[in-house]
Amino acid sequence: EVQLLESGGDLVQPGGSLRLSCAASGFTFSNYAMSWVRQAPGKGLEWVSCISGSGSSTYYADFVKGRFTISRDNSKNTLYLQMNSLRAEDTAVYYCAKVRDSGPYYGHDQWGQGTLVTVSS
Amino acid sequence: QSVLTQPPSVSAAPGQKVTISCSGSSSNIGGNYVSWYQQFPGTAPKLLIYENNKRPSGIPDRFSGSKSGTSATLGITGLQTGDEADYYCGTWDSSLSAWVFGGGTKLTVL
Numbered sequence: 001e002v003q004l005l006e007s008g009g010d011l012v013q014p015g016g017s018l019r020l021s022c023a024a025s026g027f028t029f030s031n032y033a034m035s036w037v038r039q040a041p042g043k044g045l046e047w048v049s050c051i052s053g054s055g056s057s058t059y060y061a062d063f064v065k066g067r068f069t070i071s072r073d074n075s076k077n078t079l080y081l082q083m084n085s086l087r088a089e090d091t092a093v094y095y096c097a098k099v100r101d102s103g104p105y106y107g108h109d110q111w112g113q114g115t116l117v118t119v120s121s
Numbered sequence: 122q123s124v125l126t127q128p129p130s131v132s133a134a135p136g137q138k139v140t141i142s143c144s145g146s147s148s149n150i151g152g153n154y155v156s157w158y159q160q161f162p163g164t165a166p167k168l169l170i171y172e173n174n175k176r177p178s179g180i181p182d183r184f185s186g187s188k189s190g191t192s193a194t195l196g197i198t199g200l201q202t203g204d205e206a207d208y209y210c211g212t213w214d215s216s217l218s219a220w221v222f223g224g225g226t227k228l229t230v231l
Contacts, residue, residue, distance in 0.1 A: 047211075047222060110168075
């Protein structure tokens with residue numbers, strides 16, 4: 001059974017940093033691209049970033065370029081999202097999602113339960 | 122403003138059929154696979170349709186997907202009250218090098 005377990009969400013002040021983690025199990029982690037998708041309170045889904053199965057390719061939404069960094073440790077079956085220079089508008093539930101293939105072009109077939117990031121003073 | 126356009130809401134009676142549209146452009150829907158997601162309040166999204174019209178195991182055949190040009194459609198037949206949820210379309214955008222989602226459609230089963 002595929003499991004994705006996010007952690008690291010917290011209350012942080014504007015301008016602060018946070019690192020999210022997503023522990024994966026139940027599949028060959030390195031064979032699949034992984035994404036972070038967020039959802040602000042009462043809003044729709046918003047894709048944040050994706051990383052290829054090998055980790056060699058990364059992709060970002062314009063609104064996080066230069067502030068967020070996606071990475072993965074295939075030896076630990078773990079996905080990360082380093083978030084710097086956080087803004088109030090980054091407040092959201094952040095989901096880790098598995099892509100159906102090693103590249104980013106396919107649908108997201110498994111999702112974690114989400115971790116809440118709140119940016120507020 | 123989402124790159125993909127969905128109606129904010131749709132409604133139909135139990136047992137009826139409903140369709141949800143998703144409109145994009147040649148750089149996203151027109152050139153890439155579309156997937157659809159179902160989300161109940163307070164829970165994670167769930168994949169309903171991938172590669173335009175394929176259903177993951179466990180998804181009933183009441184759910185179907187299609188694509189034509191730069192638009193895609195999710196169809197749900199035999200509506201049940203348990204189908205009340207938010208539905209999102211999504212695809213890769215080759216110009217943006219980014220994944221894009223529609224704004225979501227709230228389905229009400231009257």
